[in-house]
Amino acid sequence: xxxxxxxxxxxxxxxxxxxxxxxxxxxxxxxxxxxxxxxxxxxxxxxxxxxxxxxxxxxxxxxxxxxxxxxxxxxxxxxxxxxxxxxxxxxxxxxxxxxxxxxxxxxxxxxxxxxxxxxxxxxxxxxxxxxxxxxxxxxxxxxxxxxxxxxxxxxxxxxxxxxxxxxxxxxxxxxxxxxxxx
Amino acid sequence: xxxxxxxxxxxxxxxxxxxxxxxxxxxxxxxxxxxxxxxxxxxxxxxxxxxxxxxxxxxxxxxxxxxxxxxxxxxxxxxxxxxxxxxxxxxxxxxxxxxxxxxxxxxxxxxxxxxxxxxxxxxxxxxxxxxxxxxxxxxxxxxxxxxxxxxxxxxxxxxxxxxxxxxxxxxxxxxxxxxxxxxxxxxxxxxxxxxxxxxxxxxxxxxxxxxxxxxxxxxxxxxxxxxxxxxxxxxxxxxxxxxxxxxxxxxxxxxxxxxxxxxxxxxxxxxxxxxxxxxxxxxxxxxxxxxxxxxxxxxxxxxxxxxxxxxxxxxxxxxxxxxxxxxxxxxxxxxxxxxxxxxxxxxxxxxxxxxxxxxxxxxxxxxxxxxxxxxxxxxxxxxxxxxxxxxxxxxxxxxxxxxxxxxxxxxxxxxx
Numbered sequence: 006x007x008x009x010x011x012x013x014x015x016x017x018x019x020x021x022x023x024x025x026x027x028x029x030x031x032x033x034x035x036x037x038x039x040x041x042x043x044x045x046x047x048x049x050x051x052x053x054x055x056x057x058x059x060x061x062x063x064x065x066x067x068x069x070x071x072x073x074x075x076x077x078x079x080x081x082x083x084x085x086x087x088x089x090x091x092x093x094x095x096x097x098x099x100x101x102x103x104x105x106x107x108x109x110x111x112x113x114x115x116x117x118x119x120x121x122x123x124x125x126x127x128x129x130x131x132x133x134x135x136x137x138x139x140x141x142x143x144x145x146x147x148x149x150x151x152x153x154x155x156x157x158x159x160x161x162x163x164x165x166x167x168x169x170x171x172x173x174x175x176x177x178x179x180x181x182x183x184x185x186x187x
Numbered sequence: 188x189x190x191x192x193x194x195x196x197x198x199x200x201x202x203x204x205x206x207x208x209x210x211x212x213x214x215x216x217x218x219x220x221x222x223x224x225x226x227x228x229x230x231x232x233x234x235x236x237x238x239x240x241x242x243x244x245x246x247x248x249x250x251x252x253x254x255x256x257x258x259x260x261x262x263x264x265x266x267x268x269x270x271x272x273x274x275x276x277x278x279x280x281x282x283x284x285x286x287x288x289x290x291x292x293x294x295x296x297x298x299x300x301x302x303x304x305x306x307x308x309x310x311x312x313x314x315x316x317x318x319x320x321x322x323x324x325x326x327x328x329x330x331x332x333x334x335x336x337x338x339x340x341x342x343x344x345x346x347x348x349x350x351x352x353x354x355x356x357x358x359x360x361x362x363x364x365x366x367x368x369x370x371x372x373x374x375x376x377x378x379x380x381x382x383x384x385x386x387x388x389x390x391x392x393x394x395x396x397x398x399x400x401x402x403x404x405x406x407x408x409x410x411x412x413x414x415x416x417x418x419x420x421x422x423x424x425x426x427x428x429x430x431x432x433x434x435x436x437x438x439x440x441x442x443x444x445x446x447x448x449x450x451x452x453x454x455x456x457x458x459x460x461x462x463x464x465x466x467x468x469x470x471x472x473x474x475x476x477x478x479x480x481x482x483x484x485x486x487x488x489x490x491x492x493x494x495x496x497x498x499x500x501x502x503x504x505x506x507x508x509x510x511x512x513x514x515x516x517x518x519x520x521x522x523x524x525x526x527x528x529x530x531x532x533x534x535x536x537x538x539x540x541x542x543x544x545x546x547x548x549x550x551x552x553x554x555x556x557x558x559x560x561x562x563x564x565x566x567x568x569x570x571x572x573x574x575x576x577x578x579x580x581x582x583x584x585x586x587x588x589x590x591x592x593x594x595x596x597x598x599x600x601x602x603x
Contacts, residue, residue, distance in 0.1 A: 045366075048366055048367075048369055048380065049365065049366050049369065050365060050368075050369055050370045050371065050376075051369065051376065054369070054370045054371070054374075054376065074467060076466070076467065078370070078371035078372065079370055079371055079372035079373075079374045079466060080371060080372045080466070081466070081467045124372075127351075127492060128347070128348040128351040128352070128492075129347040129348060129350075129351035129354075130344065130347070130348065130469040130473070131467065131468065131469040149469075150469065150471050150472065151344075151348070151469060151473050152487060152548050153547070153548060153549050166487075166490055166491075166492065166495075167492075168491075168492050
């Protein structure tokens with residue numbers, strides 16, 4: 006055995022004491038990480054926040070051309086009953102050189118109902134365009150006033166600093182006139 | 188200073204304590220009250236002490252505000268109104284806290300600019316300088332979280348925009364923002380944790396400030412000539428000469444604070460923050476507080492989200508390597524004719540960025556912001572190293588004493 010009294014290990018050989026030191030330090034580090042995890046994880050969404058994870062929406066009162074905003078997980082969700090023109094425009098723009106390429110058909114379950122998380126993918130502001138009185142940007146969809154992102158009638162980014170299209174949340178049609186988001 | 192023999196105290200109580208816990212000598216050796224100080228310090232050197240005062244004002248008023256404030260999404264806004272209307276002198280304490288933060292930043296910008304002009308970051312004060320940058324970063328975090336607490340529209344949307352910066356991080360960005368929020372958007376859990384950190388961080392600033400002052404005391408302060416102290420003829424005692432100078436600057440600071448608090452308490456604020464936070468309605472024009480505008484302008488100047496975030500943080504982090512970017516061996520800008528001009532260009536550039544940050548990010552203002560951002564980085568990364576090589580500095584004075592009293596000043600040796 007190449008052990009030396011000072012525990013440093015002679016001639017590049019690890020002594021028994023070195024191994025114990027490394028093992029003990031390693032075990033302590035793992036223990037510290039385990040102890041830290043609950044503290045870090047406590048900052049993640051709590052059970053009551055997760056429990057609010059789905060919202061049901063009745064589509065019957067929404068007229069063609071109208072939009073409503075519902076709240077889901079604290080965020081606004083845009084539900085737009087698109088007109089024939091808007092659907093046609095969105096489909097026609099599928100090949101219009103989109104920054105974040107996605108066909109309109111892949112973004113809807115039924116063409117007349119466009120459902121989007123109403124949060125700009127740039128820095129999280131809420132785009133304008135839900136009310137008829139608000140500006141809808143250069144592409145007839147939404148316009149984010151914070152840093153000037155323009156979205157089209159499919160909620161796709163067309164112009165401005167936002168990197169991605171408006172997110173389509175998970176949703177299912179419960180029947181013809183009701184959806185559940187989440 | 189370090190290495191000096193520890194003093195014998197005459198007061199028996201102090202001696203009794205000192206023998207068991209050498210706290211008096213330790214304080215004196217690190218951040219002690221009295222030290223020989225260059226005799227030529229001008230008013231720009233008063234801002235360090237002023238910042239300590241500003242920090243104390245913020246902590247004292249903050250502790251009292253915390254006794255009345257409620258950090259909950261549904262109660263925060265009303266509790267601030269409760270402070271303004273019901274709590275005895277609540278309006279005064281809150282306005283001092285809010286405007287005190289603004290003046291704190293004004294003073295810190297002057298302090299940083301002084302350090303840059305007189306080369307205070309150079310050998311052997313690099314760590315002193317870097318600790319200062321750390322303090323500035325913690326200050327920014329503290330001020331941002333404090334601005335969120337009133338839970339008005341600007342608070343809410345500032346929190347949203349700034350926390351969304353972290354979503355620019357590749358792969359794990361979304362998870363990190365959800366973790367920061369404690370939910371799927373900025374909400375009550377976010378507010379409560381910001382409150383906790385807003386209370387904690389000033390004490391972190393206090394701790395790093397002690398290290399900052401300790402580092403200052405190792406080699407003593409820089410001075411307007413940038414040359415080292417060569418002997419007692421170059422110094423005067425800190426007490427009473429500089430303490431009295433500080434007092435006059437403190438008074439001026441308090442007068443400015445009083446004018447703001449008593450006559451224009453909302454001048455630096457934004458009226459939208461008197462509307463309660465509404466997660467479904469973004470205000471038409473979001474602007475941060477004035478002291479963040481230059482960095483906000485840099486963020487928006489870059490069309491790519493991730494690069495914008497990197498540039499914004501990089502614009503401050505670059506200060507960490509400033510001691511090595513500046514290649515000149517002459518400290519003070521007073522003797523550097525070329526550097527001096529570029530320094531003032533940088534100041535102008537910073538003010539231009541500040542103006543850009545307050546404008547909507549489009550049209551000419553955006554182009555100006557892009558040019559100013561490019562120049563900002565150009566200054567630190569290209570101009571500063573090159574100027575050090577090509578510039579011919581003016582001759583330095585023989586000593587601090589001769590620079591103050593003229594060449595015939597060698598005779599009166601002791602200034603004490």
